[in-house]
Amino acid sequence: MGIIWTIILGFIIGLIAKLLHPGKENMGFIMTVLLGIGGAFTAGVVGQALGWYQAGEGAGFIASVIAAIVLLVIYGKIRQK
Structure with a gap:
């Protein structure tokens, strides 16, 4: 059940x-889920390591969205080149 929740939360x-990110990235369902999971993982590691x-906690969800936006910006920059 943990993997299913990870996929659902990653998608959300x-x-x-x-x-929230301006612009249009042509990403499918799987890339959107991976973006969310990557953001959640990154925010979890950094936020908990820094205390x-x-x-x-709810702050983790907000930090996950922010980290996912950062990953989306990086993805857009790489995709442009």
Whole structure:
């Protein structure tokens, strides 16, 4: 069940990041899920290592969306070249 929740939350985080980021990236379902999972993983590692929040806190979700937006910007820059 943990993998299913990871995919669902990754998709939601990826969708929110794509909605908040200006511009249009042609990403399919799988890339959106991977974007969200990558953002959640990055935010989790950095946020918990720096002591900003603990696992399961609401700040982690917000940080995941922000990290996913950063990954989306990086993806867009790489894709342009």
